[in-house]
Amino acid sequence: xxxxxxxxxxxxxxxxxxxxxxxxxxxxxxxxxxxxxxxxxxxxxxxxxxxxxxxxxxxxxxxxxxxxxxxxxxxxxxxxxxxxxxxxxxxxxxxxxxxxxxxxxxxxxxxxxxxxxxxxxxxxxxxxxxxxxxxxxxxxxxxxxxxxxxxxxxxxxxxxxxxxxxxxxxxxxxxxxxxxxxxxxx
Numbered sequence: 001x002x003x004x005x006x007x008x009x010x011x012x013x014x015x016x017x018x019x020x021x022x023x024x025x026x027x028x029x030x031x032x033x034x035x036x037x038x039x040x041x042x043x044x045x046x047x048x049x050x051x052x053x054x055x056x057x058x059x060x061x062x063x064x065x066x067x068x069x070x071x072x073x074x075x076x077x078x079x080x081x082x083x084x085x086x087x088x089x090x091x092x093x094x095x096x097x098x099x100x101x102x103x104x105x106x107x108x109x110x111x112x113x114x115x116x117x118x119x120x121x122x123x124x125x126x127x128x129x130x131x132x133x134x135x136x137x138x139x140x141x142x143x144x145x146x147x148x149x150x151x152x153x154x155x156x157x158x159x160x161x162x163x164x165x166x167x168x169x170x171x172x173x174x175x176x177x178x179x180x181x182x183x184x185x186x
Contacts, residue, residue: 035175038066040138042170048072050167051081051142052176065134070096070166083132092132094120094144096123098154116150123169142170 023154042051053068081096090107101111120132122139134138145168 001036027108027160028152035138035172037133037136041176042142043165043173044070044170045164046148046167047122049077049169049170050075065092066132072166074172083120085134092120092134094118096144096147103149108158115154116144116147118145118150120144126183138172140172144168 040053043049044051049070051068051070053066055091065085066083068083070081070146071077071147073138077098079096079098080100083092083094085091086093086139094117095114096116097110097113098099098115101109121134122130123141123143124130125140129143130139147168148165
């Protein structure tokens with residue numbers, strides 16, 4: 001009888017531990033779901049790049065809604081990125097720049113240091129394709145269409161193709177507590 005009571009106690013303890021584990025797993029999923037886009041960090045697997053959102057610097061381009069960096073620490077590459085809303089159809093247009101000059105710059109100077117410009121698409125785990133959310137939860141994945149090709153063909157980054165170019169797909173990695181401010185575009 002005593003062993004039967006001990007078995008029931010262990011069973012209740014196991015059930016409570018399982019319930020606690022499920023609750024923790026659910027809260028981790030909930031934390032993932034509520035990460036704001038402005039605090040999200042993404043990883044690109046092919047070239048070892050990360051994309052991290054941050055606060056918009058006051059010196060950033062006009063009509064900027066978000067700022068981000070794309071970097072590969074091992075190779076010492078850091079690109080500055082901005083999300084702008086296009087005119088007419090409000091689409092999030094991404095700009096990725098490298099080694100832009102400081103201070104007042106001309107349009108030609110910005111054009112020379114711009115690696116990529118295009119629409120940023122948000123992809124869900126369910127396979128839905130949408131636009132990057134400005135105020136909502138972080139996307140499961142981001143697609144920067146043709147980003148890898150643009151980096152590979154850029155005259156700004158000679159030799160990048162030999163060491164591995166980034167792919168166009170970035171997967172959600174984690175959520176930063178407080179997003180860091182990015183540098184200015186010029």
